[in-house]
Each structure stands twice: as structure tokens, then as C-alpha cells.
Amino acid sequence: MPNEKPKFYLTTPIYYTNGLPHIGHTYTTVVADAIRRYKRMRGYEVVMTTGTDEHGVNVERAAQKAGIPESEFVAKMAVAWKALWDELGIAADEFIRTTDLQHVRTVQWLFKLCKENGYVYKGHYTGQYCIYDNAFVSEAKPGDNCPDCGRPLETITEENYFFKLSAFQKPLLDFYKKNPNFIQPETRKNEIISFVEGGLKDLSITRTAIRWGIPVPGEEPHVFYVWFDALTAYLSAVGGPDYEKRGFWPCDLHLVGKDIIRFHTVYWPAFLMAAMLPVPKQVWVHGWFLMDAAKMSKSKGNVILPRPIANMLGMDALRYFVMREIVFGQDGNFSYDALVTRYNSDLANGLGNLASRTAAMIEKNFGGTIPKPGPRLPQDDALVKVTSETIEEALEKFENFEFARSLEAIWAAIAAADKYLTSEQPWALSDSEADTQRKATILWTTAELLRIVTVLAHPVLPDSTAKVWTLLGQTGRVAAVELDGLRWGQLATGVQLGKAQALFPRVEKQEAIERIEAMANEELNPAPAPPAAAPAHATTAGGAAAAPASTEKIGIEDFAKVEMRVGQIKTAERIVGADKLLKLTVDIGTEIRQICAGIAQYYEPEKLIGRKVAVVVNLAPRKLRGVESNGMIVAASVGPEGRPVLAGFPDEDVELGARLK
Numbered sequence: 001m002p003n004e005k006p007k008f009y010l011t012t013p014i015y016y017t018n019g020l021p022h023i024g025h026t027y028t029t030v031v032a033d034a035i036r037r038y039k040r041m042r043g044y045e046v047v048m049t050t051g052t053d054e055h056g057v058n059v060e061r062a063a064q065k066a067g068i069p070e071s072e073f074v075a076k077m078a079v080a081w082k083a084l085w086d087e088l089g090i091a092a093d094e095f096i097r098t099t100d101l102q103h104v105r106t107v108q109w110l111f112k113l114c115k116e117n118g119y120v121y122k123g124h125y126t127g128q129y130c131i132y133d134n135a136f137v138s139e140a141k142p143g144d145n146c147p148d149c150g151r152p153l154e155t156i157t158e159e160n161y162f163f164k165l166s167a168f169q170k171p172l173l174d175f176y177k178k179n180p181n182f183i184q185p186e187t188r189k190n191e192i193i194s195f196v197e198g199g200l201k202d203l204s205i206t207r208t209a210i211r212w213g214i215p216v217p218g219e220e221p222h223v224f225y226v227w228f229d230a231l232t233a234y235l236s237a238v239g240g241p242d243y244e245k246r247g248f249w250p251c252d253l254h255l256v257g258k259d260i261i262r263f264h265t266v267y268w269p270a271f272l273m274a275a276m277l278p279v280p281k282q283v284w285v286h287g288w289f290l291m292d293a294a295k296m297s298k299s300k301g302n303v304i305l306p307r308p309i310a311n312m313l314g315m316d317a318l319r320y321f322v323m324r325e326i327v328f329g330q331d332g333n334f335s336y337d338a339l340v341t342r343y344n345s346d347l348a349n350g351l352g353n354l355a356s357r358t359a360a361m362i363e364k365n366f367g368g369t370i371p372k373p374g375p376r377l378p379q380d381d382a383l384v385k386v387t388s389e390t391i392e393e394a395l396e397k398f399e400n401f402e403f404a405r406s407l408e409a410i411w412a413a414i415a416a417a418d419k420y421l422t423s424e425q426p427w428a429l430s431d432s433e434a435d436t437q438r439k440a441t442i443l444w445t446t447a448e449l450l451r452i453v454t455v456l457a458h459p460v461l462p463d464s465t466a467k468v469w470t471l472l473g474q475t476g477r478v479a480a481v482e483l484d485g486l487r488w489g490q491l492a493t494g495v496q497l498g499k500a501q502a503l504f505p506r507v508e509k510q511e512a513i514e515r516i517e518a519m520a521n522e523e524l525n526p527a528p529a530p531p532a533a534a535p536a537h538a539t540t541a542g543g544a545a546a547a548p549a550s551t552e553k554i555g556i557e558d559f560a561k562v563e564m565r566v567g568q569i570k571t572a573e574r575i576v577g578a579d580k581l582l583k584l585t586v587d588i589g590t591e592i593r594q595i596c597a598g599i600a601q602y603y604e605p606e607k608l609i610g611r612k613v614a615v616v617v618n619l620a621p622r623k624l625r626g627v628e629s630n631g632m633i634v635a636a637s638v639g640p641e642g643r644p645v646l647a648g649f650p651d652e653d654v655e656l657g658a659r660l661k
């Protein structure tokens with residue numbers, strides 16, 4: 001069909017649901033999302049799948065610990081994973097859960113095909129099993145620890161169905177040879193080829209010791225081994241047994257970390273070959289984000305959480321950092337210091353600053369209308385050349401999954417524009433006709449470079465580039481721009497600039513790190529729910545909807561426990577990364593307190609200065625969004641949204657520190 005777009009199907013791993021995502025899971029998922037956006041801008045019809053791996057003994061135990069049934073536990077976890085991906089701008093097309101019915105049917109169907117083709121038999125297996133990694137460790141002895149995670153193995157004997165993996169040594173080796181790009185990068189391919197050349201043992205693919213799994217039809221209590229189950233999710237997500245109708249199988253790209261390479265490059269193609277189904281085209285294996293040289297993991301507790309970073313610096317900053325900081329394929333260390341340094345240098349001072357100063361100069365000199373450029377001088381030509389080369393280089397590097405290099409090229413163009421402005425000094429030119437024309441050339445040239453880098457950076461920074469696009473007065477969505485048609489010279493003149501929006505406010509490094517760490521701490525160790533008589537700071541001063549009046553009576557001695565005093569607001573400011581909170585300093589007569597109040601959506605900070613308020617002063621201090629709050633401002637909660645209305649003393653001259661009784 002002439003107008004049909006080429007199809008591209010890519011996946012992230014299907015993540016375990018016994019915990020919440022950390023920066024490692026975020027990494028693979030952000031990369032997948034950026035590739036999805038990039039491929040769409042290159043004219044592909046793309047499907048990206050992510051999802052949750054919900055069966056197995058780990059989940060069984062986590063649900064037990066939470067005191068709820070497994071099905072309820074995994075449903076909650078899947079919602080939490082999805083919510084985080086939404087916050088990070090992950091636009092996955094399919095979110096597959098391994099408890100979805102369509103997936104259960106696909107796993108049972110795949111097993112049936114493998115069995116009918118003679119690659120499945122029944123046997124007994126005794127082995128050392130790692131319940132954390134859901135894998136038998138074939139070379140281990142009783143009492144050994146798991147070679148991957150270091151925790152004790154358990155001896156398990158079971159009647160199992162076995163998959164004849166041994167029959168696939170030659171077919172796999174032939175397949176790798178015929179498809180030299182199947183495993184990327186090259187070093188990983190060699191590692192897998194030598195593993196397969198060393199011989200393959202049959203693999204047990206059902207379990208009887210585990211209850212929480214997909215049943216093997218007619219063979220209860222057998223359930224499928226989690227990897228036979230989870231890998232199949234890639235196929236379930238695009239139609240399962242009806243995959244041909246949707247047209248996205250075989251998969252073009254599985255993105256995985258190096259921990260799960262064998263499952264994807266040996267077991268998975270073997271299962272598919274046994275079922276006589278098409279095998280994926282490529283598995284791209286990336287390295288690990290390390291914390292102090294150790295692999296981050298939920299079970300070790302040395303994790304970096306994505307949400308506090310996105311709250312503090314914005315989702316684009318997190319996305320940019322993970323793709324810019326480590327070479328895709330290699331390991332890299334994670335550090336908050338490097339994160340905030342890059343944020344300030346590349347985003348606040350780089351892209352953000354170029355966008356705002358270009359817009360401000362066009363505003364000042366041309367009333368906010370993109371001017372028509374005059375004749376070009378050699379220095380303008382030089383910038384045109386840099387930009388054209390940047391388009392080529394950034395796209396070529398991205399195509400080869402050299403994301404850090406691609407971003408480096410884009411940011412080199414931003415630096416070239418900064419240098420150009422510094423040497424051309426449009427602000428030093430007069431209002432004469434010739435100078436005005438020169439200013440027009442310089443500013444149009446800078447704006448055109450900005451437009452091009454905005455398009456190129458869009459897959460990685462979807463949110464902020466959309467804002468720059470609006471700022472440049474461009475019509476349509478930046479996501480709809482076709483990368484293949486991107487050229488110098490397409491910026492229309494006479495266009496009115498759009499609304500300026502905050503892009504990347506500069507942050508003070510130490511304070512930003514402390515706040516991110518505090519927010520992570522709040523997320524990892526959530527405060528217990530506040531008792532009804534002393535609601536949390538942020539909810540009383542805005543946030544919670546009006547609570548129904550309680551019928552329960554308290555004695556005066558209970559009321560006396562709450563120490564409320566008159567205070568006066570001295571300063572009030574917004575908090576980066578916390579839309580609802582204001583940071584206040586409040587004079588309570590004896591001292592000045594810092595208090596956070598959840599009123600930012602309803603009160604302008606400037607208008608609060610000098611206002612007298614009622615303050616609960618004996619509440620234990622706590623951190624809100626990483627900012628210390630020592631006390632609580634009292635407010636009524638009005639209407640269904642719980643709009644906060646501050647309690648106060650408008651008519652009386654009350655003394656600061658006077659107690660409310």
C-alpha cells in the first residue's frame with residue numbers, strides 16, 4: 001500500500017511489581033520513550049510496550065507482607081507504575097500486565113505450540129533456586145548463595161515440564177550468524193555466542209511449588225515459570241495469537257539491561273522458534289546505573305527514586321540527565337551532584353537561557369514579531385553551517401543509539417549560538433536602519449537555530465521543547481515535525497512570538513540536592529497518617545476537602561494540647577517543584593518560624609506579607625517536599641476542592657504570640 005507508514009515495535013522489560021520503579025527502570029523506559037518519539041518524527045507508525053510482571057513467589061510474599069490478596073496487591077502496583085510513567089512523560093502505547101486475560105491466553109497458546117511441536121516434556125528437577133531472581137542456578141550446590149544477587153539459594157525438587165532448550169544450540173548459533181545485529185552492542189553478542197557454544201541445558205518452564213502464576217491448562221497445580229510467562233507479554237501486547245492482524249510482530253527492538261540478556265537472547269528466541277513464530281529483530285542491551293559502584297536494587301535498598309528529581313527539576317531534566325550522562329550500553333555512576341550541575345549548565349544556562357534571551361531581544365527590538373533577516377555575513381554563514389551539520393550529526397548518532405553523543409551535538413549548537421550572540425552583540429547596535437537590519441539578521445538566525453535544536457531535542461525533552469515551540473510562535477505540535485524534512489531556513493518571518501513559560505529556573509546546588517534527598521526519604525519512609533485532631537500541615541492550610549463534622553466529643557484537656565498562637569507572616573515564597581506549597585516565615589512573638597502551607601494555588605505570596613494568622617506552634621516539625629516546616633497555619637477548607645481560607649484577625653490589634661483558647 002503506497003501511503004502506509006512503516007511499522008516499528010519496541011519494548012521495555014516487563015518490570016517486577018514487588019516494588020516501585022527506581023532510576024534504573026526509569027532509564028530503560030525513558031530511552032524507549034525517546035526512541036518512540038524519535039521514530040514517529042521519522043515517519044514510522046510506532047507501538048511501544050511496557051508493563052508489569054506480576055506473578056511469582058516474590059509478589060506472593062510481598063502481598064502477604066502487605067496483608068492483601070495478590071490480585072489486589074498487583075492491581076495497586078500497576079496503577080502506581082503507570083502513574084509514575086505518566087509523570088515522566090512516558091507515552092507508552094501498550095501497558096501489559098501479566099495478569100491480563102489476553103496475556104494468560106497467549107502464554108497458554110505458546111506452550112501448546114511448543115508442546116505440539118515436540119519441544120516440551122515432563123520430568124523431575126532438583127536444584128538450587130533463587131527466589132529473588134526466579135531462576136534455578138544450575139552450577140550451584142546446596143548452601144550456596146546466588147551468584148547474581150548474593151542471597152541464599154533454596155533447594156527445590158519439583159515435577160516440571162521441561163523445554164528442550166538443548167535442541168536450539170545450533171539453530172540459535174545459525175540465527176546469530178544470519179542476523180548479526182540481533183544482539184547489540186557487539187561485546188554482548190560475543191558473550192552470548194560463547195555461552196551458547198558452551199552447550200545449553202533443558203529448562204524447566206513450569207512450577208508446582210508456586211501458587212501465584214498462570215495455570216498450565218489441565219495440569220494444575222502446575223503454573224508457568226515466570227520467565228516463560230513474562231517474555232510472552234511482548235507478544236500478548238500486540239495481539240497474542242492474532243498478532244498477524246495487528247502487524248507489529250516480530251518486534252523490532254527489545255530494550256533490556258544487562259541483567260536479563262540471556263532470557264532475551266537465548267530463551268526467548270528459542271521459545272519462539274519452537275512455536276514456529278517469528279523471532280524479534282533486535283535486543284539492545286544497556287548497562288547499569290550504579291550507586292557507589294554497586295548495582296542499584298530495590299532489595300538492597302540503595303535506590304535513587306525518579307519522582308523527587310522530577311518534582312524538583314522537572315521531568316525533562318531527569319530524562320535529559322539519564323540520556324546524556326552515560327554512554328548507552330555501558331555502566332555509569334549516578335550522582336546528584338552531576339545531575340544538578342548538568343541541570344544548571346546545560347538546561348538553565350544552556351537551552352533555557354538561549355530561548356529566553358532570544359525571545360526577550362525579539363520582544364524588545366521587534367515588538368515580539370520574528371523579523372525578516374537581511375544579507376548574511378560570514379559569521380552568520382558559519383552558524384548556518386554549524387546548525388546544518390548538527391542536524392546530520394544529531395540524527396545519525398540517535399539512529400545508532402549514541403544518545404549522549406546526539407545530545408552533545410545539539411548542545412554544541414546551543415553553545416555556538418551563545419558565542420555568536422556574545423560576539424555579534426545585537427544589544428550594542430543602534431536603531432539606525434542598517435543596524436536594525438543587522439539586528440534582524442542576528443535575531444532571526446538565532447531563533448532559527450533555536451527552532452532546529454528544539455525539534456532535535458524533542459524526543460528527549462518533550463515538555464520543555466513544546467514550550468519553546470509555543471514561545472517561537474510556531475503552529476502545530478513540535479512532535480508532528482518530520483525530522484527528514486528539517487532544514488535551515490524554515491523559520492517563517494512576521495510570526496508573533498507566543499507566551500513565555502518558565503523553562504528551567506536555576507537552582508542552588510546544595511539546597512536542590514538536600515530537597516531531592518528529603519523528598520526521597522519521605523517517599524521511602526512515609527510519615528504515618530496524621531491523627532484526626534492534628535491534621536498535616538499542608539492539608540489543613542489548603543488541600544483536603546472539608547471533612548464532615550465529627551460527632552465524637554473531646555475534653556477541654558484534649559483541646560488544650562493544641563497550642564495555637566497569633567503569628568505574622570514576614571516572608572512568603574513559592575517552592576520550586578511544589579506547585580501547591582508556599583514557604584513562609586512567621587513571627588510568633590518569641591521566635592520566627594519557617595512554615596510550609598498548601599495555599600500556593602489560592603494566595604499570592606506578596607499579598608500575604610504582614611498578615612496575621614493563627615499558627616499551631618507545638619506540632620512536631622516535618623519536611624514537606626523536602627522543605628522543613630515547623631508549625632501549621634490554620635485555614636478553613638471550603639467547597640468541594642477544599643479551597644483554603646486563612647483564619648485571621650482583621651479588625652483587632654492582637655499581640656504576636658497571643659494564645660488562642
Ligand code: ME8
Nearest residue numbers: 013014015016024025028053230231257288289296
Ligand atoms: O527483570 N541500571 O524486572 P526488573 C539500569 N521482570 N537499568 C536498570 C537498573 C539499573 N541499576 N535496575 C533495573 C525483570 N534496571 C523482569 C523482566 S522482561 C520479559 C521481564 C532496568 O523489575 C533494566 O532494564 O528487575 C533491567 O533489565 C530491568 O530494569 C529489570 O527490571
